[in-house]
Amino acid sequence: MHEARRQRRLRIFGWVSVVMTCVLIAASLSAYGFYFSLRSNVDQHDLDAALGDDRPEQYGEALNILLIGSDGRSGENAQYGATDTVGERSDALMLAHISPDWQGITLINFPRDSMVQLPACDPYEGTAGAPAQYAQINTALFNGGPPCVVRAVESLTNIYINHFVHIDFTGFTEMVDAIGGVEMCIPTPIRDERAHVNLEAGPQTLNGEQALGFVRARYAVGDGSDTDRISRQQVFLGALARQVTSSETLTNPARMLDLLTAISNSISFDNELTLGAMAEIAGSLGGLNASSIQFYTVPWGADPMDANRVVWRTDEANALFAAIANDTEVDEAALEEGEEDSGGGGGGSSAEPEATETVDPSGLVVSVLNGSGQTGLAQQVADELAARGYGIGTIGNPPEGSVATTSVRHAAGEESAAATVAGEVDGAAAEEPSSALGPGNVELVIGQDWTGLTGGGGGDGGGGGDQATIPEDIEGRDASGNPCEGETEDIFAPNM
Numbered sequence: 001m002h003e004a005r006r007q008r009r010l011r012i013f014g015w016v017s018v019v020m021t022c023v024l025i026a027a028s029l030s031a032y033g034f035y036f037s038l039r040s041n042v043d044q045h046d047l048d049a050a051l052g053d054d055r056p057e058q059y060g061e062a063l064n065i066l067l068i069g070s071d072g073r074s075g076e077n078a079q080y081g082a083t084d085t086v087g088e089r090s091d092a093l094m095l096a097h098i099s100p101d102w103q104g105i106t107l108i109n110f111p112r113d114s115m116v117q118l119p120a121c122d123p124y125e126g127t128a129g130a131p132a133q134y135a136q137i138n139t140a141l142f143n144g145g146p147p148c149v150v151r152a153v154e155s156l157t158n159i160y161i162n163h164f165v166h167i168d169f170t171g172f173t174e175m176v177d178a179i180g181g182v183e184m185c186i187p188t189p190i191r192d193e194r195a196h197v198n199l200e201a202g203p204q205t206l207n208g209e210q211a212l213g214f215v216r217a218r219y220a221v222g223d224g225s226d227t228d229r230i231s232r233q234q235v236f237l238g239a240l241a242r243q244v245t246s247s248e249t250l251t252n253p254a255r256m257l258d259l260l261t262a263i264s265n266s267i268s269f270d271n272e273l274t275l276g277a278m279a280e281i282a283g284s285l286g287g288l289n290a291s292s293i294q295f296y297t298v299p300w301g302a303d304p305m306d307a308n309r310v311v312w313r314t315d316e317a318n319a320l321f322a323a324i325a326n327d328t329e330v331d332e333a334a335l336e337e338g339e340e341d342s343g344g345g346g347g348g349s350s351a352e353p354e355a356t357e358t359v360d361p362s363g364l365v366v367s368v369l370n371g372s373g374q375t376g377l378a379q380q381v382a383d384e385l386a387a388r389g390y391g392i393g394t395i396g397n398p399p400e401g402s403v404a405t406t407s408v409r410h411a412a413g414e415e416s417a418a419a420t421v422a423g424e425v426d427g428a429a430a431e432e433p434s435s436a437l438g439p440g441n442v443e444l445v446i447g448q449d450w451t452g453l454t455g456g457g458g459g460d461g462g463g464g465g466d467q468a469t470i471p472e473d474i475e476g477r478d479a480s481g482n483p484c485e486g487e488t489e490d491i492f493a494p495n496m
Helices: 002-006 014-028 032-039 047-051 075-080 137-157 169-178 208-216 226-246 253-266 275-282 314-325 332-337 377-387 415-422
Strands: 043-045 063-070 090-099 104-109 115-118 133-136 163-167 182-186 190-192 197-199 202-206 267-270 293-297 300-303 306-312 365-370 391-396 407-410 442-446 476-478
Touching: 043 137, 047 137, 063 137, 090 137, 104 226, 104 314, 115 137, 115 306, 115 377, 133 137, 133 377, 137 163, 137 314, 163 169, 169 208, 182 226, 190 208, 197 208, 202 208, 208 226, 226 293, 226 476, 306 377, 365 377, 377 391, 377 442, 407 415, 415 442
Parallel strands: 043 267, 063 163, 104 293, 365 391, 365 442
Antiparallel strands: 063 090, 090 104, 115 133, 163 267, 182 202, 190 197, 293 476, 300 306, 407 442
């Protein structure tokens, strides 16, 4: 199955393009044994064995590669501070979607400060594993290594992940140096002591350490948020993409040899990302148009429980995920016209509506009771329902404590209200009216089988459903922009 998926013409950029192009050159080296001696240094992971068969369906021949930038401080990474930090977390998390249908690339950034429902993960290569929990998305790497990150992203997006690439700070700097640095223009000086970066304004070539400082800079630039930093990272990746695809990187044997050596010492990926698959991808790099590389950040809002965290805007995020799962090009003209989402959240489920009439959620008050055993889940679900327009009543636990099955309980005469709430939940059904509940009462009881709200991960896969239209308020950028041209973006302003 995986072999068939690799037989396609694809394009890629950024860290992934660095990996792929070096392998293409390696494949043509006369010293073939030398290449394999380097490849033996690479840390590979059996993703299929770690994740099993409970994964989203894949639609068509599109390729989805998860890029995991690690903040681990072991070994040579100790020079970047916080050496007492245990384990590693994702400092950057991006999904590259490469489409053979519309000859383009979409990159989705997941803010590291996102509070999400993480799935359970088994212990993996020194990690302890973790039960399902409501937590910051970057902790998935700490919980169960790269396979746990893949599982989390698949669970949250219903997008099938074909491959992953995992890289640390040192590996990033070495690979940037191996291609001779990255040429870009910075509109304002950037000085951030915590990121160890001091850059003047204007056109320049960033070496590895400078590039790392630029993509890590946060508190002294823009508004100090991770989401502003993501926007600057997208600018950098655009410059990197232009350079890798248009310069002499692909035809400079010495430079490619340096790049190959850097990668063999500092990167890990899944074992399905074989020599043949890499060469297939790298072979299609030539002529890549920067305007066909689109960057998006998962739509987010402030976490009402913690000003230093963010939560996703469910409807818009799910429309974006559905577009990727269905291999739909993000049409900027459609965004400007403000077309409504036609594909349904969470991957284009084609389920028939409930037979019972539903009502406007703005007129409902629902209590959320957590019997799953997952700490904090009632509050999370209540926040998500509130974002969908529901009034929220009691937040707590059911009187019986642990509950196996998720259900909606309601008073007599509240069948339509209960059906409306049940329609928001994957796999839940409204129970028969309960005499124990007073008039107007509706309770969502979260059981141990909880998989999420519809469109929020864990529902029907996105493959093969109706194409989704991206909401107009999801803003993106492409790789062709020059930040020094036109009005300077706020993301580059000093944070005073």
